[in-house]
């Protein structure tokens with residue numbers, strides 16, 4: 569393979585979206601077009617059982633939503649560090665591990681980089697969250713090793729890892745004209761990461777920036793977890809979650825947790841799970857709720873439900889107004905409502921955890937909040953209105969600055985020194 573000299577490729581393999589940026593010499597970082605003109609792409613694969621091809625990104629999601637026969641996989645990054653990563657699954661009639669599926673996605677990125685650049689950059693930075701796994705260094709290390717292996721199998725060489733929040737900070741640094749102490753907040757689909765850094769135009773040229781990174785913290789909690797909570801509150805009760813059966817006990821709730829967890833949905837459509845779900849019938853007092861559960865499982869509507877919740881979350885947050893969740897495709901007339909108050913209330917606990925992690929970062933940097941010049945926000949979930957509000961309450965005097973929510977990490981990786 570031809571290597572492009574003095575060229576750096578930054579790869580942000582995200583839980584929900586991925587992006588790549590390239591930098592030649594000391595030039596500016598440039599995001600690569602990944603799907604048509606779009607320079608970010610949903611981290612999604614669809615194994616189409618009709619044309620027997622693998623589809624990626626928006627195309628993958630659209631095919632699934634259109635009801636094409638096949639399997640959708642999302643949120644694969646959440647499996648890094650878990651035992652499920654080595655589980656085998658049938659894809660186009662062959663058994664592969666989920667790590668292989670990650671590699672398949674990265675191979676598509678590698679091909680995409682080759683196509684648009686005409687060769688492979690001689691240096692590759694791959695982003696990683698501060699913690700793939702909270703509170704377990706060994707499993708965290710395993711997660712990074714698995715991602716490195718997947719990247720190598722995909723054809724990437726000379727891969728090094730950089731923390732995603734540091735990459736986000738480096739991207740922000742390209743756009744400021746004076747030195748500043750900044751709390752960088754990257755709230756994505758799977759993780760929330762923080763770093764307190766000293767940034768400035770004069771500092772950019774230094775190769776070793778470790779002295780400027782005052783602290784980093786991170787927590788395995790992000791937008792997909794918000795979706796799960798909202799799903800459990802708003803939709804799963806329609807299928808029998810917290811429903812009391814004839815014996816006075818609630819319906820066993822495992823299936824509802826799995827159905828509302830992005831990276832576990834794809835496990836639910838096996839004959840065994842369907843049999844188990846069918847077996848829950850005596851646990852229901854209301855047969856209609858059970859019938860809905862069976863419709864969702866047999867029609868493989870799990871991702872569609874999760875997607876409906878996610879869209880309503882975004883809409884209720886952006887508009888600060890009620891968002892309707894229409895579920896006519898499950899049952900005529902079925903639906904739910906996401907209100908701005910509900911959004912804030914159902915997410916209060918995880919948002920408090922996120923803010924505690926931000927506080928922890930500032931404390932570890934040995935700073936008082938008043939010493940911060942800015943809070944720099946990136947990652948899709950940093951747009952969430954209730955998140956902004958709890959952050960403002962926690963750091964009332966620090967201005968919030970919004971960055972490139974979906975491309976910033978990739979751009980920052982491309983300008984990281986090596």
Ligand SMILES: Nc1ncnc2c1ncn2[C@@H]1O[C@H](COP(=O)(O)OP(=O)(O)OP(=O)(O)O)[C@@H](O)[C@H]1O
Pocket residue numbers: 581582583584585586645732755756757758759760790791792878881882885886946947948949950951952953973974
């Ligand atoms: N306007 C919005 N308001 C709230 N949430 C949003 C908005 N837009 C996107 N999101 C959420 O942002 C998340 C995706 O953000 P992003 O693409 O930054 O994550 P990621 O980089 O893939 O994940 P990670 O960095 O955790 O691996 C999703 O959970 C999505 O629902």
Ligand SMILES: [Mg+2]
Pocket residue numbers: 580582583732754756757947977
């Ligand atoms: Mg991210």
